[in-house]
Amino acid sequence: MSEKSVQKRKYILETARKVFIQKGYKGVSMKDIVEACEISRGGLYLYFSDTDEIFLEVLKMEAEEADDVFSVHVGKDATAVDILFLFLSEQKKELLRFKETLAVAAYEYLFSHTVANKDNFLRSQFHSAVKILEKLIDLGIENGEFAAVDSNAAAKNIMYVLEGLKISSLTGGVSEETIDREMMILMQGLIIEE
Amino acid sequence: MSEKSVQKRKYILETARKVFIQKGYKGVSMKDIVEACEISRGGLYLYFSDTDEIFLEVLKMEAEEADDVFSVHVGKDATAVDILFLFLSEQKKELLRFKETLAVAAYEYLFSHTVANKDNFLRSQFHSAVKILEKLIDLGIENGEFAAVDSNAAAKNIMYVLEGLKISSLTGGVSEETIDREMMILMQGLIIEE
Amino acid sequence: MSEKSVQKRKYILETARKVFIQKGYKGVSMKDIVEACEISRGGLYLYFSDTDEIFLEVLKMEAEEADDVFSVHVGKDATAVDILFLFLSEQKKELLRFKETLAVAAYEYLFSHTVANKDNFLRSQFHSAVKILEKLIDLGIENGEFAAVDSNAAAKNIMYVLEGLKISSLTGGVSEETIDREMMILMQGLIIEE
Amino acid sequence: MSEKSVQKRKYILETARKVFIQKGYKGVSMKDIVEACEISRGGLYLYFSDTDEIFLEVLKMEAEEADDVFSVHVGKDATAVDILFLFLSEQKKELLRFKETLAVAAYEYLFSHTVANKDNFLRSQFHSAVKILEKLIDLGIENGEFAAVDSNAAAKNIMYVLEGLKISSLTGGVSEETIDREMMILMQGLIIEE
DNA sequence: CATGAATGAGAGTTCATTCAT
DNA sequence: GATGAATGAACTCTCATTCAT
Numbered sequence: 001m002s003e004k005s006v007q008k009r010k011y012i013l014e015t016a017r018k019v020f021i022q023k024g025y026k027g028v029s030m031k032d033i034v035e036a037c038e039i040s041r042g043g044l045y046l047y048f049s050d051t052d053e054i055f056l057e058v059l060k061m062e063a064e065e066a067d068d069v070f071s072v073h074v075g076k077d078a079t080a081v082d083i084l085f086l087f088l089s090e091q092k093k094e095l096l097r098f099k100e101t102l103a104v105a106a107y108e109y110l111f112s113h114t115v116a117n118k119d120n121f122l123r124s125q126f127h128s129a130v131k132i133l134e135k136l137i138d139l140g141i142e143n144g145e146f147a148a149v150d151s152n153a154a155a156k157n158i159m160y161v162l163e164g165l166k167i168s169s170l171t172g173g174v175s176e177e178t179i180d181r182e183m184m185i186l187m188q189g190l191i192i193e194e
Numbered sequence: 195m196s197e198k199s200v201q202k203r204k205y206i207l208e209t210a211r212k213v214f215i216q217k218g219y220k221g222v223s224m225k226d227i228v229e230a231c232e233i234s235r236g237g238l239y240l241y242f243s244d245t246d247e248i249f250l251e252v253l254k255m256e257a258e259e260a261d262d263v264f265s266v267h268v269g270k271d272a273t274a275v276d277i278l279f280l281f282l283s284e285q286k287k288e289l290l291r292f293k294e295t296l297a298v299a300a301y302e303y304l305f306s307h308t309v310a311n312k313d314n315f316l317r318s319q320f321h322s323a324v325k326i327l328e329k330l331i332d333l334g335i336e337n338g339e340f341a342a343v344d345s346n347a348a349a350k351n352i353m354y355v356l357e358g359l360k361i362s363s364l365t366g367g368v369s370e371e372t373i374d375r376e377m378m379i380l381m382q383g384l385i386i387e388e
Numbered sequence: 389m390s391e392k393s394v395q396k397r398k399y400i401l402e403t404a405r406k407v408f409i410q411k412g413y414k415g416v417s418m419k420d421i422v423e424a425c426e427i428s429r430g431g432l433y434l435y436f437s438d439t440d441e442i443f444l445e446v447l448k449m450e451a452e453e454a455d456d457v458f459s460v461h462v463g464k465d466a467t468a469v470d471i472l473f474l475f476l477s478e479q480k481k482e483l484l485r486f487k488e489t490l491a492v493a494a495y496e497y498l499f500s501h502t503v504a505n506k507d508n509f510l511r512s513q514f515h516s517a518v519k520i521l522e523k524l525i526d527l528g529i530e531n532g533e534f535a536a537v538d539s540n541a542a543a544k545n546i547m548y549v550l551e552g553l554k555i556s557s558l559t560g561g562v563s564e565e566t567i568d569r570e571m572m573i574l575m576q577g578l579i580i581e582e
Numbered sequence: 583m584s585e586k587s588v589q590k591r592k593y594i595l596e597t598a599r600k601v602f603i604q605k606g607y608k609g610v611s612m613k614d615i616v617e618a619c620e621i622s623r624g625g626l627y628l629y630f631s632d633t634d635e636i637f638l639e640v641l642k643m644e645a646e647e648a649d650d651v652f653s654v655h656v657g658k659d660a661t662a663v664d665i666l667f668l669f670l671s672e673q674k675k676e677l678l679r680f681k682e683t684l685a686v687a688a689y690e691y692l693f694s695h696t697v698a699n700k701d702n703f704l705r706s707q708f709h710s711a712v713k714i715l716e717k718l719i720d721l722g723i724e725n726g727e728f729a730a731v732d733s734n735a736a737a738k739n740i741m742y743v744l745e746g747l748k749i750s751s752l753t754g755g756v757s758e759e760t761i762d763r764e765m766m767i768l769m770q771g772l773i774i775e776e
Numbered sequence: 777c778a779t780g781a782a783t784g785a786g787a788g789t790t791c792a793t794t795c796a797t
Numbered sequence: 798g799a800t801g802a803a804t805g806a807a808c809t810c811t812c813a814t815t816c817a818t
Contacts, residue, residue: 107361110365111302114298126367156375157355160357162358163357164355164357168320171320172317173320181344185383
C-alpha cells in the first residue's frame with residue numbers, strides 16, 4: 001500500500017469514527033460512511049469490505065492512541081496512592097464525557113456479537129488494565145500504603161465498578177457526586193487508615 | 195380489546211421474547227417475529243407497529259414476572275446477612291446464564307438508543323434494586339450486622355460491581371471463581387469482623 | 389399457493405420466456421424481467437429467487453407444452469416411413485424458425501453451465517427423442533420398411549445430425565435446401581431401396 | 583507497435599485463453615484477465631478495449647495455430663479412407679477432451695451473439711472443414727474407394743454429426759463407444775462394401 | 777379481525793472505464 | 798507506456814408497510 005493509500009485509509013477511519021460516535025454501531029451503513037467521507041460508493045470497498053471491519057479498525061486505532069496517552073501522565077516519584085488517584089481521575093473524566101465517546105458504539109458492538117465473539121478487544125483491554133492495577137496494588141502493599149489484600153481480586157473489583165459506572169452513565173443516571181463517592185469507596189478499600 | 199385479542203397479544207410477546215433472546219435486539223426484524231409466530235405479515239401490525247414497541251412490551255412483561263419471583267424466596271426471620279447472601283447468590287446464577295437471557299438484547303437496545311433515551315427501564319430497574327439493597331443495609335447496620343457505612347453508596351457499589359460482572363461475562367471472561375471472589379469482597383466490605 | 393398465485397407465476401414465466409428469446413440467457417437480469425412483467429422489484433422474488441431458476445422453469449414449461457404437441461400429429465395407420473417423415477418435417481420447421489426460439493438461450497445456458505451440470509434437461513430431452521426414434525426404427529425393421537441396422541445407433545445418428553443442424557442454423561449457414569438434403573440422407577440411410 | 587508491445591500482447595492473449603477455458607466466455611471480466619495477467623487495470627486497456635475483443639483475438643490465435651497442426655499429420659501416399667479415418671480419429675480425440683477446450687467458450691460466445699452475428703468464425707471453420715472433406719470424398723469416389731454420393735452433402739453430413747456429438751459431450755452423455763459407433767456409421771455410409 | 781400478495785425504498789456489491797501520476 | 802486509485806452505473810436482494818379480499 002502506498003503512502004497516499006495509508007493516508008486515505010486513516011482519513012476514512014477517522015471520519016468513520018465520528019459517524020460511529022454519532023450514530024452508534026448498527027445504525028451505520030456503508031453508505032453513511034461513504035457520504036461522510038465524500039468518496040464514491042465503490043471507493044470505500046477498496047479499503048474495507050464491511051462496517052464490521054471498519055469498526056474494528058477504528059477501535060484498534062483508538063486503542064493505539066489511548067496507550068500513548070497513558071504513559072505520559074505518570075510522574076517519576078509518584079506514590080501508589082498518587083498513581084491510583086490519577087488513574088481514577090482519568091476514569092472519572094472519561095465517564096463524564098462517556099456519551100460523546102466511541103465507547104457507546106463499542107458496547108453496542110459487544111452486545112450484538114455475543115454469540116461468536118472472537119475479537120475480544122474489550123476483554124483484552126480489561127485484562128491489561130487489571131494487570132496494571134494489580135502491579136500498582138502490589139507496589140502499594142510493599143510500600144505499606146495499601147492493606148494486604150488479594151491484589152488481583154482488588155484490581156478486578158475496581159474494574160468491575162468502573163465498568164458498572166460506564167453502563168450506568170449511559171442510562172443517564174450517574175452524577176459527578178456519585179462517581180466521586182464510588183471512587184472514595186474504591187480508595188478506602190485499599191488504603192490503610194491510620 | 196377482546197379476550198381472544200389479549201391472548202394473541204401475549205402469545206406474540208412470548209414468542210418474540212424467544213426470538214430476541216436468540217438473535218438479540220437489532221438482529222430481529224418484523225419478518226422474524228411473523229415467522230416465529232406463524233401469523234400473517236399484516237396480522238402483526240394489528241397488535242404492534244414496530245420491533246421497538248414489541249421489544250419494550252416484552253421487557254415490561256419480563257419485569258412484571260421478575261418481581262413476582264423476587265418476593266417468593268425471602269424467608270420471614272432471615273437476617274440481613276442471609277438476605278444479602280441470597281441476593282448475591284441469585285445474581286450469581288443469573289450471571290452464569292447471562293448469555294441465554296433477554297438481558298443481552300436489553301443492553302443492546304439500551305446502547306442503540308443512547309441518544310434519545312426516554313425509556314429508562316434499565317435505570318429504574320437499577321434504582322429499585324439500589325433502593326432495596328439500601329434498606330437491607332440500613333437494616334443490617336441497625337442490627338449491628340453491618341458496619342456503619344453510607345448505605346446508598348454501598349448499595350450502588352454492589353450494583354456497579356454486578357453490572358461490571360455482567361459486561362465481563364459477555365466477553366467470556368468471568369469464571370465462577372471470579373464471581374465468588376467478588377461476592378466475597380462485597381460481603382466483607384459490609385460485614386463487621388469480630 | 390393460491391389459484392391467483394399460480395396464474396401470476398405462469399404470467400411471469402410466459403413474459404420471461406419472451407425476454408429470454410429476445411435477449412438470450414446471460415443477458416437477462418432480474419430487473420429485465422421485473423420491467424417486462426411490470427411488477428415491483430421485490431414482487432418477483434416472491435415467486436423466484438434468481439434468473440437461473442426462472443429460466444429452468446421456463447424450459448420446463450416449454451417441454452411440457454412440446455410433449456402435448458407431439459402426440460397430436462401422429463395418425464393411427466401411419467407407416468414407420470410416414471412417421472419418420474413427419475418427425476423430420478417437424479424438425480425442419482423448427483430449424484427454420486430456430487433463432488426466434490428459446491433454444492438459443494437454452495444452448496447458451498448449456499454452454500455456461502458446463503462445469504456443474506446437474507440439470508440435464510437437454511440430455512434427457514435428447515434421450516427421450518432417441519428412445520422414440522429407436523422404437524420407430526425397430527418397428528420399421530419389423531415391417532420390412534427399414535434395413536436391419538443397429539436401431540439405437542441409427543436413432544442417435546439422426547439426433548446428432550439434427551443437433552448439428554441446429555448449431556449451424558445459428559451461425560446463419562443453413563439453407564432450406566441443405567436441410568432437405570440432409571433429411572434425405574437420413575431417410576435413405578434407413579429405407580430399403582427396391 | 584514495438585517488439586515489446588507485441589510480446590506483451592501475445593502474453594495477455596495466452597493468459598486470457600486459459601481464463602476463458604476455465605471460466606467460459608461470459609463468466610470472464612476484464613478484472614479476471616487483469617488479475618490472471620498480473621498487470622494493471624489500466625494497462626489492459628492499452629491493448630484491448632473489452633472482453634469481446636480479447637476473446638475474438640484469442641480465437642484467431644487459436645485458429646492460426648490449429649491450421650499448422652492440421653497439415654502435419656497427413657502422409658503422402660495415404661488413401662482417402664486412411665485420411666478420413668485419420669480425420670475422424672482426430673475429431674474423436676478432441677471430442678473426448680471437449681470440456682477442457684476453448685470450444686465451449688467459443689460456443690457460448692456464439693450463442694450470446696446470435697442476433698448480430700457478423701463474425702462467423704465458427705461458420706467459416708465449418709465451411710473450410712466441409713471443403714476439405716468434400717475434396718477428400720471426391721478423391722475417394724474417383725479412386726473407387728467411396729460410393730458415388732453427393733460429396734458436398736456427405737461432407738456436411740459428417741460435420742453435422744460431429745457438431746451434434748460435441749453438443750452432447752457437454753451434457754456428459756457421450757461415451758467413447760458411442761463416438762466409435764457414430765464414426766463407423768459415417769465411414770460405412772461412404773465406403774463401398776465388397 | 778386476519779391474510780398474504782404487492783410495493784418500493786434502500787442497503788450492499790461489483791466492475792468497466794477513466795485519468796492523474 | 799504503465800499504474801492503480803477513484804468513480805459511478807447497474808444489479809441483487811431484503812424488508813417494513815400497505816391494502817384488497
